[in-house]
Amino acid sequence: MTRRKVRNRVKKKIKPRRSPLVRQFGFAHPICVVANTPAYLYKHLRSRQEVFDVAKSHTSAELMRLLDRLSRRPKGDMSPAPVYVYLAALSFKPSKEIKGFLASYQPEGVKWMPEMRGLVLASAKMSPSTTLSYAQAAPDAGSDYEATFQNFEKVVK
Amino acid sequence: MRLIDPTKNYTVRKLRLDARDCTKIENEHYHELSPDYEKMISVDAEAYCKDYAGKVRCFRVRVSAFYNCHGLTFANRRTCIHDANVVRLIIERDGYRKIDVFRDPIIPGDIVLYVAADNDIEHSGIVVGVGEKQPPLIISKWGTGPEVVHSVDRCPYDATRIEYYRVTT
Numbered sequence: 001m002t003r004r005k006v007r008n009r010v011k012k013k014i015k016p017r018r019s020p021l022v023r024q025f026g027f028a029h030p031i032c033v034v035a036n037t038p039a040y041l042y043k044h045l046r047s048r049q050e051v052f053d054v055a056k057s058h059t060s061a062e063l064m065r066l067l068d069r070l071s072r073r074p075k076g077d078m079s080p081a082p083v084y085v086y087l088a089a090l091s092f093k094p095s096k097e098i099k100g101f102l103a104s105y106q107p108e109g110v111k112w113m114p115e116m117r118g119l120v121l122a123s124a125k126m127s128p129s130t131t132l133s134y135a136q137a138a139p140d141a142g143s144d145y146e147a148t149f150q151n152f153e154k155v156v157k
Numbered sequence: 158m159r160l161i162d163p164t165k166n167y168t169v170r171k172l173r174l175d176a177r178d179c180t181k182i183e184n185e186h187y188h189e190l191s192p193d194y195e196k197m198i199s200v201d202a203e204a205y206c207k208d209y210a211g212k213v214r215c216f217r218v219r220v221s222a223f224y225n226c227h228g229l230t231f232a233n234r235r236t237c238i239h240d241a242n243v244v245r246l247i248i249e250r251d252g253y254r255k256i257d258v259f260r261d262p263i264i265p266g267d268i269v270l271y272v273a274a275d276n277d278i279e280h281s282g283i284v285v286g287v288g289e290k291q292p293p294l295i296i297s298k299w300g301t302g303p304e305v306v307h308s309v310d311r312c313p314y315d316a317t318r319i320e321y322y323r324v325t326t
Contacts, residue, residue: 029204033299034300036227036281036298036299037278039241040277109166115239
């Protein structure tokens with residue numbers, strides 16, 4: 001047997017069987033491997049275009065359904081990467097839509113779920129019903145702001 | 158303490174780990190990995206080793222779920238420490254002193270922290286070599302992947318904000 005054949009055999013031997021879902025999220029695996037903290041994992045996944053595309057192409061309900069399905073997958077599909085990707089995608093959605101789901105979502109074998117839950121909720125968009133109130137600051141007479149504004153008016157005239 | 162993971166992909170254990178002043182240090186490590194899970198992380202770690210082959214000094218361990226970078230730096234390769242706040246706690250309670258690199262030269266044994274813009278401590282390592290006009294050589298563990306001897310700026314972590322610490326007492 002040639003050396004190349006032996007090498008190929010060894011390669012085949014160590015290569016695990018991966019489901020299409022795991023292959024689809026191949027970009028997330030290296031991030032999962034080197035992540036030392038949940039914050040690193042979350043930040044690096046969320047900054048990926050692939051994750052943004054997932055968020056863009058799915059509604060909150062669809063993402064939650066996918067996550068729910070992942071929590072009931074067979075034990076052979078144990079990579080947590082797809083779960084982390086969908087969670088990161090969920091962070092682009094309004095917090096009102098995902099809060100209830102995240103509170104009760106407990107997938108098996110996802111070691112950083114509690115931390116991810118906090119991170120996702122912290123960066124999820126505020127719902128449109130949230131109003132921001134702030135005190136309107138009137139510029140004092142003779143302030144720099146007013147002076148600049150007056151100058152601007154002069155220039156326009 | 159021993160907690161059995163329901164999926165049986167791995168078993169989670171926690172060590173009784175204390176700082177110098179007996180403050181409890183939160184940690185966990187993974188045992189009894191299922192063969193599939195072990196293969197999966199091996200393949201991903203191996204891909205990293207390939208990417209960085211020639212760019213780093215050497216790989217000491219190819220893959221291990223027992224410890225991560227903070228576990229190597231602060232717990233002697235016994236466990237994983239995942240929380241940046243826990244790392245800060247160790248720094249404070251163990252009496253580490255931040256080194257001003259412009260006044261104090263870096264020496265082997267110093268601790269290096271990679272601090273992200275959001276103040277997360279993404280990575281840590283131990284200085285093992287210093288040379289003139291060269292970035293320090295450090296030993297660090299990349300997540301569940303390899304343990305690597307590398308130049309401080311040659312790794313998958315953001316090296317723009319690096320802090321050095323030293324225990325002096």
